[in-house]
Every structure is written in structure tokens, then in C-alpha cells.
Amino acid sequence: MTRPADGSLITIGSYAETHQQIWSQLETIHDRFSATDRNGKIAYLKLSYINAVISIRTPVDTHEEALQRFMTGSDLETAMESVNYHPRKRESIRQMINGTDVWHDISSVLETSDLYTVHEIALNRLKFVGTVKVPFLFAKLGYTQKMCIDGNEANLLGTDRSPQMNDIDRYEQLCQKIRDEFPVLSDELEPFHLHWVIFDRQRYPDTTGSQNGSRQSEPVTHHDAWFDAALRDESEIRQRMETIA
Numbered sequence: 001m002t003r004p005a006d007g008s009l010i011t012i013g014s015y016a017e018t019h020q021q022i023w024s025q026l027e028t029i030h031d032r033f034s035a036t037d038r039n040g041k042i043a044y045l046k047l048s049y050i051n052a053v054i055s056i057r058t059p060v061d062t063h064e065e066a067l068q069r070f071m072t073g074s075d076l077e078t079a080m081e082s083v084n085y086h087p088r089k090r091e092s093i094r095q096m097i098n099g100t101d102v103w104h105d106i107s108s109v110l111e112t113s114d115l116y117t118v119h120e121i122a123l124n125r126l127k128f129v130g131t132v133k134v135p136f137l138f139a140k141l142g143y144t145q146k147m148c149i150d151g152n153e154a155n156l157l158g159t160d161r162s163p164q165m166n167d168i169d170r171y172e173q174l175c176q177k178i179r180d181e182f183p184v185l186s187d188e189l190e191p192f193h194l195h196w197v198i199f200d201r202q203r204y205p206d207t208t209g210s211q212n213g214s215r216q217s218e219p220v221t222h223h224d225a226w227f228d229a230a231l232r233d234e235s236e237i238r239q240r241m242e243t244i245a
Contacts, residue, residue: 018220023144023193029230030142036234041107043238044141044230046097051226052137053093053128058084060203064225071229071240092127097244102126110138115145119168131171135192140226144192147175153198196221 033044050070055063062082069079076093080086096102102125109118115138122134129137135146147153149171165171178198179186185194204219229237 025227026142033141040234042103043241046241048137048140053089068225131165139192144190147191147195
């Protein structure tokens, strides 16, 4: 497989303003998460967990629609009816959201910025998210030091699917291998930002792809539903988490 050079990806140079807006939104979420109290952190973590579980093996548009439905008042069953594996996902979400200890433990470790340990805790104790998807949960809260290697990165490296492993060290080695493939971008971008760029390069290989709505000319995945959810007033996020039973 011939891999694209750094410059052929959808880069900061091509869509600088769009990408910077996305990175800025992630920073805002991170600032809010860092500034809130323990219960607030738990609410944000639960929201990001729901978002991560919904996203697994589900097309982006379907994933976004489900999250949007949930945040605008639909119950989990209605919101997730088009999501792949939705019965198992709903069961996992309900079990995890109604637990308490794991969220306190995760938020406590995150306060020390120990991402390796928090990766271990989440991998061992959260249902339905594995070694690869756990970083997505934290990256969407602004911990962009972690990559989420999905099928897009796997395709770029010439493998058939995203890695299936329970070894965080091996996973980090694979992340570094991907970063080594793009040394220029890796110097410019946080690991999760690089993941975002690679995701779009694979989703829109001719760089003329489109999205629904008003941004059809940009081959950039905006994840508007996530930012709409996570940038709401914190009290609203807490209330939505409390509706899950």
C-alpha cells in the first residue's frame, strides 16, 4: 500500500480555520471539565461514555443523530433505535451510568492527569469500550494526548481492521507507529488531532466529500452533535444523565 505523504492529508494548511475551531471547542470542554466539581466531572464523563458507546461500529451520521435525539429529550431506546448493536449498547450504558464508584475513581485519577492509569481503569471496569475506544472517551473531553485508532487509521496502515487488544503498551506502540508515519503533522498536532485529520482523509479520500447541512463544501467531520451536547449548560448535562434508569 502506498501511504499518503503528510501534505496530502487534510491538513492545517488546507482547513486551518475549521480545524482550529474544532480544537478550540475541545479546549473549552476541557476547561469546563477541569473547573467543575467532582459531580460535574462525573456528568461529563458519563456523557462522553454514552457518545463513545453509540459510536462503536456505527456510521458517523447515525451516531450523531442518536446523540442529538438523546440530548433533545428522547429516551435511550428511541434515540438509539438505528444504532448498530443498540440492545447491548443500551444495557451497557444503563449498567454503567447507574454505577458510582468507577466514575469517582476515573475522575479522581484524571485530576492528576495520569492518562495511563485512567486508561487501565476504564478498560477494566467500563462495559463495551475496549483499549482502542477508551481514549476516544477522554479525548472528547479535551485529553487530546491520546489517539483513537479506528478502521480509518488501520486502512491507512494497510491492515484490515482496527486493532483488537487488551494491552495498553502495545496499543501505545501502534499509536507511535502511526505518528511516525506523519512526522510533520505529528510535530504540529496533538495525537487526537492527528487522528481526526486521518479520519477525514479516509472518509473523504478525494477531499471533496460532503456532510449534511451547511458545511457540504468541507471534507471535515465536525461532530456537531457532540459539541452541542458537551457545550450545553452543565446543569442540563447532569439532568440528562439522571434520566437514565
